[in-house]
Amino acid sequence: MTQQQGDRRHLETLDRDLARYSNLEIATAYVSRPMIGTGIALVFVLVTGIGALLFLGQSNNSIIVVIAACLGAYMALNIGANDVANNMGPAVGANALTMGGAIAIAVICESAGALLAGGDVVSTIAKGIIAPQSMGTASIFIWAMMSALLSAALWVNLATWIGAPVSTTHSVVGGVMGAGIAAAGFGAVYWPTMGAIAASWVISPVLGGAVAAAFLWLIKSRIIYRDDKIAAARVWVPILVGIMAGTFSAYLALKGLKKIIKIDMPTALLIGSIIGVLVWLVMIPVIRKQSQGLENRNKSLKVLFGIPLVVSAALLSFAHGANDVANAVGPLAAIVQASQSGSFTDAISIPNWVMIIGAFGISFGLFLFGPKLIRMVGGQITKLNPMRAYCVALSAAITVIVASWLGLPVSSTHIAVGGVFGVGFFREWDAERRIRKARMEMPERTNYAPEERRRRKLVRRSHFMTIIAAWVITVPAAAILSGIIFILINSAVD
Template sequence: MELQTVSKIEKKARKSAGIDLMRLGIALIFIAVVVIYTYAKTGSVPNSLFLVIATVFGAYMAMNIGANDVANNVGPAVGSRALSLAGAIVIAAIFEAAGALIAGADVTNTIRKGIIDLGAFHGDVNVFIWAMMSALLAAALWLNLATAFKAPVSTTHSIVGGVMGAGIAAAGFGIVHWATMGKIAASWVISPVLGGIIAAGFLYAIKKTVVFKEDMASAAKKWVPIYVSIMTWAFVTYLTMKGLKHVWVNITDVLSFLPHTKKPTFGVAAVFGLIAGIIVYFVMAVKLKKEAILNTREGINRYFTVPLIFSAALLSFAHGANDVANAVGPLAAISDAVLNGGIASKSAIPFWVMAIGALGISIGLALYGPRLIKTVGDEITKIDPIRGFCVALAAAITVIVASQLGLPVSSTHIAVGAIFGVGFLREWLHLIEQKEEEIVKEIDDAEKKLKAYELELEDLQQRTDKTKEDYKKIVELIEMIEDLEKTVKRFKKILKKEEKVKYVKRDLFNKIILAWVITVPVAAVLAAMIFFMIKGMML
């Protein structure tokens, strides 16, 4: 029997090793193709070797973004069983790539968020290239490590830490804009708290207006169209603001009646969202009026499934449009420095560089994304379509609110914070469930009986003229008191166990929070070390 068990373990290990080797092979093939293409395109340019190596780092970074960050967009849909893992990967890969290629940043600040002062390089192109290469590789290495430990972290914070560390190594602490770093540190708290509060708020509202009602079917017909239309408003507004800002000028050229601004304003985006929300409300209201809804939680859940699938696709599109710059922004800076021989605060991203980022994210998601998707969607807390709907809605609304208030936020922290918020709300609601109320009542009744028996026993024991019946009664009371004491003890143990039910896994919660806090400093230290290694080899 033991030999059979060992044999099964060995077979499983060989299969796992084979899959891992296949994944690594596909990743290496992608990097090899990137190297060949880059060398063929820029091989005749002086210092093209720097660009080839940087492109490898950029491809590696893009794959790590796909493996880690994209999980936040599709994890709730997978955890709620609205999408299968394979379906989520296909949808996310398509929409991430589409977002990057269609609405990706054609011009981006290569030094993310104004982290460092370019003047501190004093025009030394080589040092600048080394710093950007170090930042890119450090961020990618940290993301790879975080993914291995199943910790969803911010890719933006990773590249920010890399740029900061490499900049300090190259020109000292004075190169860093510390006020900007303070805002980034603030987002560690702001992002998850906002996301958690909004997600928990919507979940509680849905429970109070629909789930906790005796006639859930009638309540659903009234309220589900409202909630879905709110989500529609939020996502159309979010997508307009974040996903279309890089192609807004082209859109306004075609649709001349729109305001000719560099990017869509909140007012325009909100109007688009409102129009879409009203349309969806009436469509849903008519649809639900005609349908017979099951008066169960499962019956209600099915009406949140389709919106959740759409949210996964739209979040992926917006993520691809915005976060692809984390992989190709520094690469574009290096490309500009190599090809033009100067240091620019902004540089156009060639299409081939953007394509590397888009394909890298999709490949990284397909190869290594399932690990984090399962963590985000199923391991932090249990997600059903209603909870997943609240998480996705919170992600969109939090970004909109934060943008208007000028608050720095991380999409990763928002999404995971929203999942935490849903889980902690479940814990709070668990404390008032009927089961615990019944246990408390049983304890109270048992303690009252116990006190009455103890008083009766004390009274009998104090009598001087005890009869034979009194002694029998004393023995009976002692036995009943012992039984009741055991009963009370058992019920209290059950209650204690019930109170310890945690719908958010604490070890995973602590690990993720720790990973968030150390992302910037770890990426910075890694970047500084890599910079000194490159500098030592080149000088």
């Protein structure tokens, strides 16, 4: 063997060794990433507990409140990991936002919504499910709320792990119901409220899907299937953006300004209508200028929907933070009040530090664990582009407004994911309709085998069945888990 051959073999051996170390480094980084996220989450929970202890000092039942604060932080982390995906998933799936951009926008808007507009539904979450007076003593009420927090957090954590976007609202509701039954029997539960929530299992996704499908039909029939797509877009895109602006304005006037001024539904709708018309008029020259030089094809239309989609995702995150922070801090606020004052039947006041726990927990949960569900909602149920994703966002806003007007307790998770399903199933129906039409014109070119027709389904049935099953069992699963936890806590305390 010559010296040159020996050097070559030595370099090849060195390259293989370096490749092994490189693969080991990649594998180690891959394995450690979840561990790092879990570690940071654990630090956040511990810091929350320490902060609560320092803030409360040596007050009555401070240890109980510290434990409850840690549970509230854990619940908020899980809300960020699971629920926020519903708002950002469509925008990321449509490539209108990168994952990093989506997380940055959601963190800012979720926190702003929670701190500026959150808190109006906390009393409902804490006391609208069970009758507090049936608990007997403040201690029983505190253990029930703790059980509800822990069971809901554990269930949402499990759902996130298996990749199912579930309703955190329903998780907390189930937890409160289960603990209430374990503490005081079935008579402690407000069954009409639970009946309305059970009805929302059907109403939320069906309404969200129907509205999303209707807007996609409008876009296809009035823009995509027109001979001159750009000219049609110049007419209809400003109208659609105006509808979005009006809807969100009405929603934010109704929900987002409640700490400053109380606005009723008719006034909110009037405000939304005025702003919607103004935005429509402003967007006419903007879209005309933006569409100049665009080719007459579907790909060009994506440009016109990109920015409105990003804005709608940001506004949805603000609205989500304003409403769903209650899922984390509602029972916590009830525990704080019952522990410090001994009263658990009066109206609940929400300390600012409790709202901060909810806001920061949601943000941390999104940043650490949110990408998994964002990818699933945005790209694994059905293929989304900016037009389809815009229909989902618009559907979510309109459905929440209609539900608030009708007094229906709907789930933002079910509405958004139902919108994604609605878009996908409408595309399937539309594709079948076009195939039937083409078969009548050219039957020899459109005879697909049954296997090929199944392959062409545009909604993944496995995800559909998993998500529906998770939705159905959320309330009973959280209730059973909460009841068991309450019995264990009560036995340990006794």
